[in-house]
Amino acid sequence: MNRLWIPVSGLFLFLSPPSKAAEVKIPVIEEGEAQIIKELEDSDYWIRHDLWVETEFDSDGDDMLDRMHVSVTRPTQTDTQSLKLPVIYNSSPYFAGTAGGDESYFWDPRQELGAEPPQRSAAPAVERKGTRPIISKRHVKDWLPRGFIVVHSSAPGTGLSQGCPTVGGNPEALAPKAVIDWLCGRGKGFTEPVGGEPVEAYWSSGKVGMTGTSYNGTIPLAAATTGVPGLEVIIPVAPNTSYYHYYRSNGLVRHPGGYLGEDIDVLYDFIHSGGDEQTQAYCDCNVRDELMQGNQDRATGDYNDFWQSRDYLNRIDGVNCAVLMAHAFNDWNVVPEHSIRIYQALRNNGVQAQLYMHQGGHGGPPPISMMNRWFTHYLYGEDNGVENDSKSWIVRENDEREKPTEYPDYPHPWAKDVLVYPVSGSPQRGRLQMVPIEEPSTETLVDNFSFSGESLAQAEFTDHRLIYTTPELSEAVHLSGTPRVKLRMACDRPAANLSVWLVSLPWNTKNNATITDNIITRGWADPQNTKSMRESEPLVPGQFYDVEFDLQPDDQVIAKGQQIGLMIFSSDRDYTLHPTPGTKLTIDLQQTHLSLPVVGGTLHFKPTNEAVQNE
Template sequence: MAVLLVPPGAAHATGGVKPPDESRPVYSYDRAVRESVWVDTRLDGDGDGRTDRVAVDIVRPREAAEAGRKVPVIMDASPYYSCCGRGNESQKKTYDAQGNPRQFPLYYDNFFVPRGYAVVLVDLAGTNRSDGCVDVGGRSDIQSAKAVVDWLNGRARGYTSRTGQDGSTAGWTTGAVGMIGKSYDGTVANGVAATGVEGLRTIVPIGAISSWYDYYFAKGAALFDSGPDGLADRVESTEARGRCQAVQRRLVEGAPRNGDWTPLWSERDYVKDAHKVRASVLAVHGMQDLNVRTKHFGQWWDALAAQGVERKVWLSQTGHVDPFDFRRDAWVRTLHRWFDHHLLGYDNGIEREPMADVERAPGQWSTDRSWPPRDTLTTTLRPAAGTAPGVGTLGLAPAPPGATETFTDDPRLSESDWAAHLDESTPSKAGFTTRPLARDLRLSGSSTVRLTVTPSTASAHLSAVLVDLGPATIRDYAGRGEGIRTLTDRTCWGSGTPADTGCFLSTAADTKDVGHTVVSRGWADLGHYASRGRGGPVTPGKPYTLTLDLAATDHVVPAGHRLALVVAGTDAGLIEPAPSTPRLTLDLSRTSASLPLVGGYAAFVRATHGGPRAYDRTDTLPPGLRPPALTHLP
């Protein structure tokens, strides 16, 4: 039996019978064609004089092939299929004695192949069964996957073996490709979309990087204790380690630990090429993802919005977690409809539905017609000194000239330590809070904090953190599961075989009761005050001004809670400390936070100056509280 793959608008072609509103599981999974091909990337990354071939494992419905019916492709290009595995259970590819693929990690094949899709899993260059070298987001990584899209559309050469000459064509596909993947895999999808390759209809990046510099550095401050060479060493095959030493050296030399922007980072910045994107985008990100921070999502989203790219987003309260593991039923339904629309042409209305799904509390979701909401306005808040050192206020009025706060960097303390002691005068931070809110206040988008500081030493790292002060039950994003617990029972998604069952361990929310919630954070090296391109020592006793980019978020500070801004030094566990331990003087009159508030300036006034009177229009605000020119977010 074959599925009817006719979009609803073509009912006349089927004798007036209305086609189904979604693809149905009518193809057999156990009889599916399982094969491997090797695609020529037209690169010679390992310098052996032969162009590199990347391994491509394919599973597709046999009945469609026998009937001459072409199918679209769901593709996940990854470096992790042999080293580390995919998904919550770290599944790897497996093969039979003849080298034919048996297990395809994750559920995409089990669910979608019976519904008339092919699933294609690509080993990036230098990993598993592919030639070449891993270059961590560079030309080789992106070309590994782009070449496969080209092959699926008849523009590249494929072979039936890694070294043989027997050609292989993809006459079984329509050429319509949707790329999907979490973390590195989703990053490759972003990078391939940024080439503008024809045939790539949609991408689904989950917790994905948009610029590799921002993965390793925050305006010059190092975020991890190693660079891209460490990641390459982890994922590349044993064979590649022997032949890819020159590539490893280039990764080390091109990514100096001083945080300077180099040509290596320009090659790995996909945001600058957002104007080339032709594919629609369904993005997913955990707002508490401290691995791939939401700065990546925020800047990519804004760049796509500026180009008018069709897009949709899910924002969860988890860390670095796949939506299959925090909202399984709804996610599979959404993904099914998304691929049906973009790859099979179904007019199922998904593109007309709300743009954003946002998790408000563990398992509780809301939607928005657009994201950020159209009435979101950049609103400037300003810190002022309070009744004790380091315990100030946050509001609309600027501090008087000469007002300062001082703090000393303590690399042992983190944002959690600062937030837990916001109402105490402690030497390691400067904290500023609003009065208790009379109304809910929603932040939606990316923030910036502009600081003027005077250091006591020749180097300094700085952190700015937004905190919701008040009790809440949250997902325990700092726990082992980053907001989920893995259970012992399994649920099945699609069809299976003994080698690939399609059944996965269930999960549940892992929650925690807290007295405060960190909403967003950002970091910088003071030596990069003028540019991320080049940093250096600063002069003790001289004031410097710099802007910290805070990660995108969507958070409601409830009535009765307070919104707080913390300015401090090293955020332990998240950025590396500076070479020295400075004392920093913060010029309050030249410090401000630009926040994306839904309702803008007026919403902040209503929330902080509420009480019996409700200010529903800007022109009814009390004297002295009327806003400056308002700035809409994209």
């Protein structure tokens, strides 16, 4: 029996779906896209019901397989016309509510490097929201009128789903796999979280696509790594593809933009909305306290097996569905490398993959038309040629997100690495030139987290950063790829933060300017990890070390008349830990350079009084 659950005084009743739904042809496809069908826009003729799907794991220690809470929204015609339709599936740990915006339970970043962090406060209880049978209404209005069924599920340990939140652990891949197995007739669904009557997805065609943004975009990739049959296509938007890359950078404790002091155990508390008091206590003890706090290592930031198990690049060989990655080059919450690294690995594995990137911040899905072509092709089998489209779609500066420019691939095939070298100038600005300096030269900066990176980049005179700029560009420069910095440095203490920004100068101070107008890209590293990401080695004060690392990938056109600046500093106020100010970093300029991925392979500068080679 099909059930439409309605809450009545704490009880749940079910009603039969409407019986007078018009007969319609589904789908209606024009120019390779599923069209909106007028008869499917009326929500009075949608069937909504929920159930629990049994998984293959027991993460909450109750000796029973965990069940995931699932909700379904489908056209009434799936019953009245016995239609079998493809599914758009969205899963999330956020649907039932979170711990909110109170950051009092975050870690205090005011911590000496290498020291054990101060204890953090307990998180507030999550106020659960939402009522059955609707888990979420996301994506329904976009896809149900076009002839798709929309399914939602709460992630393990959240809402009415059983289990523990593991934040990147195996259950977060196996839970959506179980739902897809059920949608394809292989799994078990029930009317209740314990016991209950069996429920079958008789209305599903057995073809599933997934999408979502941020954490909700991570889950489709997690499901895809299992290779589950029936998952035909995923469109992850700004997905977190590695929790180490989210909370660390090259051995350094580094917080996501806007969430200073967050770590993986904080995210656990933020989403843990499921379970009774006994289950929550079990999960807190075994997952948060023992597993996460016991392995996340905020003292050194080193890589370990715990972090390795939460990096989906290590499971990428399991992906066999089509993938449209979407991200932003100015996303400093989930930085762009998360999608770029996965896209490149998929392409290397021969998986059908394309990339959509824009110039904004966190989130931002591809145009609905692009998504439609993908879902229509892979879920309805329409031969619309989407698999032959350009591999890279990038929204150019000042263009609308709905109008990306297409390129053969990312990085741009014409991009070549161009090396530029610093020339002394502190505490003001030094120069970047195309040839190494001939004489030994060093410059020193003094760490002080009190100053933001933006203020340091704009300062005319300060000893808290070193900055080197090219002459003004005589032609616009198109950067496409991953800049890389190599520097030789010494420190007067055993540990130090190391931060590098690329900026476009002069700084845009107009009223409508944003920080992304001037920040090209950024990167962070721990000099203690030059030999190994898994084991820090204390610095010998005064000894020089070679440190080389990637900055975040980018695709940006730097306007004619601007200057490209390399800024080196220590603590990044909005991203790193805040040790006591005063640490001195000394940079050997003769052994330092920046590699820029320039389309065309040449930088052109306006003539200056200084002899600067540009060939």
